[in-house]
Amino acid sequence: MTVVISQHFFQGVVVIADSRSSKQENGVIIPWKDNTQKIFFLTPNLIISFSGDVEFAGTIISFIAEQIKIRPKLGLLNIFIGKGPKLIKYAYNKLVEEKGIHSISFIIAGIDFSRPDQVKDEKGNVVGHVGIYDKKIFIVSSPSFNPRFASVTNPFVIMGSGKLGIEGLEEDFKKMQFGQVLPLDYHAILMEIALRGKIRSLGISTVGGLSQIAIIDNRGPHFLPYKGKRDPSAPGGLDVEMLVKDGRFIQKDLKTGKEVILLYPPEVINIKEDKSDLFAEIELI
Numbered sequence: 001m002t003v004v005i006s007q008h009f010f011q012g013v014v015v016i017a018d019s020r021s022s023k024q025e026n027g028v029i030i031p032w033k034d035n036t037q038k039i040f041f042l043t044p045n046l047i048i049s050f051s052g053d054v055e056f057a058g059t060i061i062s063f064i065a066e067q068i069k070i071r072p073k074l075g076l077l078n079i080f081i082g083k084g085p086k087l088i089k090y091a092y093n094k095l096v097e098e099k100g101i102h103s104i105s106f107i108i109a110g111i112d113f114s115r116p117d118q119v120k121d122e123k124g125n126v127v128g129h130v131g132i133y134d135k136k137i138f139i140v141s142s143p144s145f146n147p148r149f150a151s152v153t154n155p156f157v158i159m160g161s162g163k164l165g166i167e168g169l170e171e172d173f174k175k176m177q178f179g180q181v182l183p184l185d186y187h188a189i190l191m192e193i194a195l196r197g198k199i200r201s202l203g204i205s206t207v208g209g210l211s212q213i214a215i216i217d218n219r220g221p222h223f224l225p226y227k228g229k230r231d232p233s234a235p236g237g238l239d240v241e242m243l244v245k246d247g248r249f250i251q252k253d254l255k256t257g258k259e260v261i262l263l264y265p266p267e268v269i270n271i272k273e274d275k276s277d278l279f280a281e282i283e284l285i
Contacts, residue, residue: 003162012217019209034209058265
């Protein structure tokens with residue numbers, strides 16, 4: 001299972017996801033491995049993330065990426081908003097014909113740097129532009145895949161088994177959008193700490209591993225590396241780290257040196273062993 005949240009700010013967009021995959025045993029969903037990459041850049045200015053069936057997610061994301069390669073204009077935010085959900089639904093329906101019904105949701109976040117906000121004079125004439133660009137975040141879910149957009153009054157969307165963690169944090173997250181303008185890296189860390197702390201307090205065990213964070217802002221697109229602690233109340237320094245190498249996330253235990261690379265969905269599916277292997281429950285520093 002999963003938690004994925006995305007929020008837009010004046011500076012850009014943030015997407016955060018956990019790394020845990022789960023499996024069913026005797027009809028009960030249990031945590032399995034902290035090894036799954038759930039956030040991807042379809043283009044430098046368009047992010048997609050998923051919750052739900054890993055096989056469906058990997059197949060659909062690969063299909064969308066191939067369509068963008070064939071028709072590059074599809075990767076433009078304003079075009080993807082209209083055509084992307086329809087393509088996702090098309091791919092999903094093809095999979096259902098072959099494999100049956102599975103639940104899947106996607107969050108898409110993007111910025112169009114070719115469309116800055118206009119500055120107009122008192123007569124309505126455009127006299128310039130400001131560094132605030134057209135940005136959109138929306139969620140689509142099976143089977144209809146009708147988009148639900150984040151808005152100025154509700155600037156985030158959230159999905160997955162951990163979405164109950166947002167309850168009680170809504171106003172704090174909204175205040176970030178209209179408060180002090182800080183680097184999005186900083187806002188992303190604050191969001192992660194608050195959300196994961198609440199999820200932990202609710203005892204939602206299907207969310208775990210180190211968080212993946214993707215950001216698009218005026219500096220461009222990037223995954224966010226960071227260090228943290230497994231147990232914030234324990235003595236000692238930082239003991240875990242999320243690295244980013246060649247566009248892939250790697251969880252590292254700073255005490256033992258153990259590294260766990262996050263796998264793409266097709267790689268997760270190919271794992272045959274049943275043994276559970278969870279990496280970390282952490283607070284960021």
